[in-house]
Amino acid sequence: MAQRIDVKDLNIYYGDFLAVQDVSMTVEPKSVTAFIGPSGCGKSTFLRTLNRMHEVIPGARVEGKVELEGVDLYGADVDPVAVRRTVGMVFQRPNPFPTMSIRDNVLAGVKLNNRRISKADAEDLVESSLRGANLWNEVKDRLEKPGSGLSGGQQQRLCIARAIAVKPQVLLMDEPCSALDPISTIAIEDLIGDLKQEYTIVIVTHNMQQAARVSDRTAFFNIAGTGKPGKLIEMDDTATIFSSPAEKSTEDYVSGRFG
Numbered sequence: 001m002a003q004r005i006d007v008k009d010l011n012i013y014y015g016d017f018l019a020v021q022d023v024s025m026t027v028e029p030k031s032v033t034a035f036i037g038p039s040g041c042g043k044s045t046f047l048r049t050l051n052r053m054h055e056v057i058p059g060a061r062v063e064g065k066v067e068l069e070g071v072d073l074y075g076a077d078v079d080p081v082a083v084r085r086t087v088g089m090v091f092q093r094p095n096p097f098p099t100m101s102i103r104d105n106v107l108a109g110v111k112l113n114n115r116r117i118s119k120a121d122a123e124d125l126v127e128s129s130l131r132g133a134n135l136w137n138e139v140k141d142r143l144e145k146p147g148s149g150l151s152g153g154q155q156q157r158l159c160i161a162r163a164i165a166v167k168p169q170v171l172l173m174d175e176p177c178s179a180l181d182p183i184s185t186i187a188i189e190d191l192i193g194d195l196k197q198e199y200t201i202v203i204v205t206h207n208m209q210q211a212a213r214v215s216d217r218t219a220f221f222n223i224a225g226t227g228k229p230g231k232l233i234e235m236d237d238t239a240t241i242f243s244s245p246a247e248k249s250t251e252d253y254v255s256g257r258f259g
């Protein structure tokens with residue numbers, strides 16, 4: 001349940017604007033890869049190309065390849081909806097469906113995908129997904145209550161449960177802790193550590209300590225100036241990026257000298 005991503009010579013556009021230029025990288029399965037870099041360098045844009053969410057914006061497109069286990073996600077016969085099922089996403093702000101019950105929130109992705117499932121299987125899936133997201137014990141007695149009644153950190157774990165309920169191979173997370181308090185943040189970080197046993201995980205974060213704590217590999221993106229495209233500067237083992245990166249700009253960034 002974890003697949004490898006190979007990105008080859010990817011250029012990412014919004015209309016005529018080249019937002020991210022010439023990225024090539026490999027994301028290893030069963031590991032956590034962190035994307036770091038200053039605001040506007042294209043981390044979210046690049047992340048969204050990994051599950052074909054980028055192209056839902058009018059005029060947005062890519063050149064190059066994104067391969068999942070050797071299959072080009074942008075191939076002519078590939079269904080973008082199937083891609084988004086295989087490569088799940090968790091957003092910056094927890095976004096459960098507010099009026100939907102906790103149970104139905106977990107099942108929402110499965111139902112959207114028109115998968116018919118028996119009541120007993122649905123119950124099992126709700127429990128296993130909530131356990132997977134480390135939320136089961138906190139909500140098992142109130143599965144019928146609305147998702148909006150949970151704390152921010154619980155809502156984010158509910159969104160993670162919803163994402164893993166469709167049994168993805170890859171989980172993309174765009175600053176999943178930026179709206180959370182330190183305790184909830186640690187809970188999500190612990191969860192990411194558990195989930196990497198089964199999934200390929202990519203996390204965008206502005207928090208250097210978080211990148212250092214949770215990730216195995218780190219990719220540093222940078223931008224030369226406004227209107228210029230973002231670029232991947234270097235990618236290496238997280239320990240190397242934080243102790244002895246190859247590029248001076250990486251060192252300046254991780255040591256807090258800019259950005």
Ligand SMILES: Nc1ncnc2c1ncn2[C@@H]1O[C@H](COP(=O)(O)OP(=O)(O)OP(=O)(O)O)[C@@H](O)[C@H]1O
Pocket residue numbers: 014019037038039040041042043044045046057230
């Ligand atoms: N929907 C859009 N239409 C046009 N340009 C966009 C769109 N979304 C992002 N951009 C532009 O693409 C570039 C990269 O933005 P992106 O949001 O990917 O950066 P980021 O690294 O995620 O920044 P942050 O750290 O602030 O989240 C920016 O110049 C941004 O203005």
Ligand SMILES: [Mg+2]
Pocket residue numbers: 043044045174
């Ligand atoms: Mg972003």
